[in-house]
Every structure is written in structure tokens, then in C-alpha cells.
Amino acid sequence: LPQAPQQFKQLLMVSGFDRYFQIAPCFRDEDLRADRSLEFYQLDVEMSFVTQEDVFAAIEPLMHGVFEEFGEGKPVSPIDGAHVFTNDFGETFEHKGFERLTYAQSMAWYGSDKPDLRNPIKMQVVSDHFRNGGFGLFAKILGADEKNAVWAIPAPTGGSRAFCDRMNSWAQGEGQPGLGYIFWSDDQGAWGGPIAKNLGQEPTEALMSSLGLGKGDAAFFTAGLPSVFAKFAGLARTRVGTELKLIDENQFKFCWIVDFPMFEWSEEEKKVDFSHNPFSMPQGGLEALETQDPLTIRAFQYDIVCNGYELCSGAIRNHKAEIMLKAFEIAGYDASVVEEQFGGMLNAFRYGAPPHGGLAPGIDRIVMLLAGETAIREVIAFPLNQQGEDLLMNAPTEAEERQLKDVHIRTAVPIKV
Structure with missing residues (x-):
């Protein structure tokens, strides 16, 4: 170190x-x-x-x-x-003091080892709801590797197609193919979206109930190898919480992250x-x-x-x-x-x-x-930029030959090919 x-x-x-x-x-x-x-x-x-x-x-x-x-x-x-x-x-x-989470819990629930607990959204593994078919894409992903999983990102009060479409567009802007979703459709009086259409209303109801969601709510889904998509899922959780104004910014919420893998x-x-x-x-x-x-x-x-x-x-x-x-x-x-x-x-x-x-x-x-x-x-007074430069003092700058001699340093300029 x-x-x-x-x-x-x-x-x-x-x-x-x-x-x-x-x-x-x-x-x-x-x-x-x-x-x-x-x-x-x-x-x-x-x-x-x-x-x-x-x-x-x-x-x-x-x-x-x-x-x-x-x-x-x-x-x-x-x-x-x-x-x-x-x-x-x-x-x-049982303990007193700040809340504690293991590293594994923090990654599974929040997609990050530095979670913002002011955001009440906690992700859940919902693989069993998709393992035996219904939504073909997720079933195929789960069958390809036993380590693969489907995670749900609950979105309380997010039940509108317009919001779900915005989140899907955001995901594509993050380099993802998209972001699967289920939302409550007031027009239909039922769960809507491609996933709900393929699963059917009864299995969808069971899925959303397991997430503690109901009328007026939505949920987003990511699938694949958790170690690969966890960071993106965490960003999506933050985005949902911010867009739906679920985060209480008027507080300082601490936690310990413990039990890191050696x-x-x-x-x-x-x-x-x-x-x-x-x-x-x-x-x-x-x-x-x-x-x-x-x-x-x-x-x-x-x-x-x-x-x-x-x-x-x-x-x-x-x-x-x-x-x-x-x-x-x-x-x-x-x-x-x-x-x-x-x-x-x-x-x-x-x-x-x-x-x-x-x-x-x-x-x-x-x-x-x-x-x-x-x-x-x-x-920070007189901060450096992201390249470690002090633009006010124009530092660091080229060292003169006599300065290099003082400290016995010789430079080797790369050969251009």
C-alpha cells in the first residue's frame, strides 16, 4: 500500500x-x-x-x-x-450502532458495496418465477448456466408505460440491450408489458406480490451472470429511486459493509x-x-x-x-x-x-x-484536476536537463514507428 x-x-x-x-x-x-x-x-x-x-x-x-x-x-x-x-x-x-451488511448482501440487494440506504428499494432474486418457461428469454438465460439469475428492481409508484419506456431508453444509453419491466396498467386494470403478456396474469400477480407491489407500481428486471450485471442493476436501482423521488435526501444514513471476500x-x-x-x-x-x-x-x-x-x-x-x-x-x-x-x-x-x-x-x-x-x-483549496494537474500553477511541467542531472534521472523518449 x-x-x-x-x-x-x-x-x-x-x-x-x-x-x-x-x-x-x-x-x-x-x-x-x-x-x-x-x-x-x-x-x-x-x-x-x-x-x-x-x-x-x-x-x-x-x-x-x-x-x-x-x-x-x-x-x-x-x-x-x-x-x-x-x-x-x-x-x-444482535448489535447496537450503525446497520451492518455483508459484502454479498450489499451487492445482491443494492448492486454496490457502497449503497445509499436513503433509497428504500431493495432488489430481489426472482429466478424461480421464470425458470420453467413463461418468458422465453429469461428461461433460456437461466438454462444456459446454473450461475445465472434474474433480479427484480421494485419501483413503487412507477406504474406507467411512459416511465417504463424512459427507463428502457436510459438502459440502452448505458450500453444495455434494454430493461425488462412489468407495470400496472390503469387502462387495462391489469399488469402490462411484454413480460406480463408472456407470463400470464396469474403468475405475474404472484411475482409482483412477492415483491410487495400492487396497483400503481412497477418492477424492472435484469438477467444473466450476477457478477456481470450487478453494477448496472445498482445504477438502475439508483435511477428508479431518483426518478420517482423515493430518496430522503435530508439525512445522513450510515452502514458498515463487512465480511469482504479474502x-x-x-x-x-x-x-x-x-x-x-x-x-x-x-x-x-x-x-x-x-x-x-x-x-x-x-x-x-x-x-x-x-x-x-x-x-x-x-x-x-x-x-x-x-x-x-x-x-x-x-x-x-x-x-x-x-x-x-x-x-x-x-x-x-x-x-x-x-x-x-x-x-x-x-x-x-x-x-x-x-x-x-x-x-x-x-x-479542496487549489484542487488538482482528474489528470493530477494544477492548472493555476501549470504543474507538473517539463523538467529541465540540469534538474534531471541533479537527481540522476535520464529520460528515454519513445521511438516512433
């Missing part, structure tokens, strides 16, 4: 400093968007002898307090409210790779790495999300050398490579490291939300 003090703050924990925080300037190594800046500041936090619950208990009052004090009276998610959380393995827990399959490299943060502790420790399918292993990783923006990312760290080496081995890295790249961390761990974890809220992005802005450059 060259853009953040990750390794150094972990070394502080190993050395005996059991708590650390710093307002740290960082550089982003990702593509720049409206809510991202090349240079940014984060409230970097690390603690020893903590569990995930301890980190949550420490940071929730801070985030709640900042937004309550500077949010101009907008309601903020309470930290004393009780929630019931069910993980991906069917285990249920590994993912890289289609490009045709191998298992890390999916989030390679220094995180896998749930189940070394035993999980040695006995489980890597793609089923969850990590002690977590994000705080507010109104659709990720405000910070963090993890309980992997503090044991043997677990770290095994995790990197699964991702295709030889022990010698890990020793060469992260030898300082490994050697420190071998002396005995306390369990530790932390996170780093982005200060600029917090200010952006509090200011009611959607572009982070609006709250």
Missing part, C-alpha cells in the same frame, strides 16, 4: 504503541472520479488488542458526533439503535488473487487458508458507507508471519517474494505481534458530504 502509512502504523503496534492516530496526507493510486482526489487527507487510526467490535465501538461515536455537530440539523443514523445482523453463513447476531478469481490472470486488502486477517485464520476453498474465505475487513459514499476502509490485521505467507501463497506469491517485498513486517511479526486493527476515514470526503457537494474538488 504505497499510498498510505499502512505498514508503518502496524509496525508501531508491534513496537509497543498500543494506540495511534494521525491526520495523514496520502496519494491515491486509483483512477480519479468526482469523489476522489489525487492528494487527500485521512484520519489514520490503529489499535492493539482489539476485535472488529472494538474498532466499531471506537469509531461510531466519532462519525456520529461529527455529522451531528456539523450536519446542519439533518438526522444522523443513531448509534444506540438495535439491529439484527445475519452473516453469509446464516448466523444471526480472495477473488482474476479472469485476466486466470488465478486466485486478493480481492481487497492483502494484510487483513482471514476469518478462521491459518486453518481456513489450509482447508477451505479460497473463494469462500471471508476477511475481517470493513467499510463505513454514508449516503452512497465510502468514507473509510479498514481491517483487523494479519499479525502472524505463517498466516501472511500462506495467504500470499494462495494468491500466487512465492515466500521469497514476500520476504523481499515485506521483510520488515514479517520479521517484526516473528518477534511476537499483538492482534491489531484500524481504519482511515477520508477527511475531504467527509467535508464534501457535510457541505452537500458531490465533487470533492469543491471542498
Whole structure:
């Protein structure tokens, strides 16, 4: 993690400093968007002898307090409210604080790992309603691959052909062939649209009832491999909520995203790779790495999300050398490579490291939300553009030959062919 003090703050924990925080300037190594800046500041936090619950208990009052004090009276998610959380393995827990969603739940319900929970729409899997025919296109897609599915995007109050046609045109503008829909037709006093026509009124009624929809409502549908269409489905959910004015913008709604996959399959490299943060502790420790399918292993990783923006990312760290080496081995890295790249961390761990974890809220992005802005450059003095340039100072610019000599750098101009 060259853009953040990750390794150094972990070394502080190993050395005996059991708590650390710093307002740290960082550089982003990702593509720049409206809510991202090349240079940014984060409230970097690390603690020893903590569990995930301890980190949550420490940071929730801070985030709640900042937004309550500077949010101009907008309601903020309470930290004393009780929630019931069910993980991906069917285990249920009660907890207080911000709402929690697993990564898998967030992607399935909202099509994003940073959901805007001010939007009440929750997507559902409705494959069984199409599996045995009725609507031929979806039945064919489901039969082509057992991993394929059909998702529904409920649209309360969206029951008009004009709105459905607008959504279909929007989907085509997003590069999709279209967006299937069912809507309540007042003219016919029945469910309308191509899907309803093919399914028949009774099966359509059963489908829409399962979504909690009735007269005056509509639903949109996407089909295929969820990992491929989930992002688009999430955009469609946001579009529906915005168009139908279902989103209560006068509040700050927080949630934790937890249980990120430790590994993912890289289609490009045709191998298992890390999916989030390679220094995180896998749930189940070394035993999980040695006995489980890597793609089923969850990590002690977590994000705080507010109104659709990720405000910070963090993890309980992997503090044991043997677990770290095994995790990197699964991702295709030889022990010698890990020793060469992260030898300082490994050697420190071998002396005995306390369990530790932390996170780093982005200060600029917090200010952006509090200011009611959607572009982070609006709250940064002398911001850089999306190419990392300061247009006011005309920087960066060409370096002179004498400047390059001072730092022993030689440029190699590409050969034109």
C-alpha cells in the first residue's frame, strides 16, 4: 500500500504503541472520479488488542458526533439503535450502532458495496418465477448456466408505460440491450408489458406480490451472470429511486459493509488473487487458508458507507508471519517474494505481534458530504484536476536537463514507428 502509512502504523503496534492516530496526507493510486482526489487527507487510526467490535465501538461515536455537530440539523443514523445482523453463513447476531451488511448482501440487494440506504428499494432474486418457461428469454438465460439469475428492481409508484419506456431508453444509453419491466396498467386494470403478456396474469400477480407491489407500481428486471450485471442493476436501482423521488435526501444514513471476500478469481490472470486488502486477517485464520476453498474465505475487513459514499476502509490485521505467507501463497506469491517485498513486517511479526486493527476515514470526503457537494474538488483549496494537474500553477511541467542531472534521472523518449 504505497499510498498510505499502512505498514508503518502496524509496525508501531508491534513496537509497543498500543494506540495511534494521525491526520495523514496520502496519494491515491486509483483512477480519479468526482469523489476522489489525487492528494487527500485521512484520519489514520490503529489499535492493539482489539476485535472488529472494538474498532466499531471506537469509531461510531466519532462519525456520529461529527455529522451531528456539523450536519446542519439533518438526522444522523443513531448509534444506540438495535439491529439484527445475519452473516453469509446464516448466523444471526444482535448489535447496537450503525446497520451492518455483508459484502454479498450489499451487492445482491443494492448492486454496490457502497449503497445509499436513503433509497428504500431493495432488489430481489426472482429466478424461480421464470425458470420453467413463461418468458422465453429469461428461461433460456437461466438454462444456459446454473450461475445465472434474474433480479427484480421494485419501483413503487412507477406504474406507467411512459416511465417504463424512459427507463428502457436510459438502459440502452448505458450500453444495455434494454430493461425488462412489468407495470400496472390503469387502462387495462391489469399488469402490462411484454413480460406480463408472456407470463400470464396469474403468475405475474404472484411475482409482483412477492415483491410487495400492487396497483400503481412497477418492477424492472435484469438477467444473466450476477457478477456481470450487478453494477448496472445498482445504477438502475439508483435511477428508479431518483426518478420517482423515493430518496430522503435530508439525512445522513450510515452502514458498515463487512465480511469482504479474502480472495477473488482474476479472469485476466486466470488465478486466485486478493480481492481487497492483502494484510487483513482471514476469518478462521491459518486453518481456513489450509482447508477451505479460497473463494469462500471471508476477511475481517470493513467499510463505513454514508449516503452512497465510502468514507473509510479498514481491517483487523494479519499479525502472524505463517498466516501472511500462506495467504500470499494462495494468491500466487512465492515466500521469497514476500520476504523481499515485506521483510520488515514479517520479521517484526516473528518477534511476537499483538492482534491489531484500524481504519482511515477520508477527511475531504467527509467535508464534501457535510457541505452537500458531490465533487470533492469543491471542498479542496487549489484542487488538482482528474489528470493530477494544477492548472493555476501549470504543474507538473517539463523538467529541465540540469534538474534531471541533479537527481540522476535520464529520460528515454519513445521511438516512433
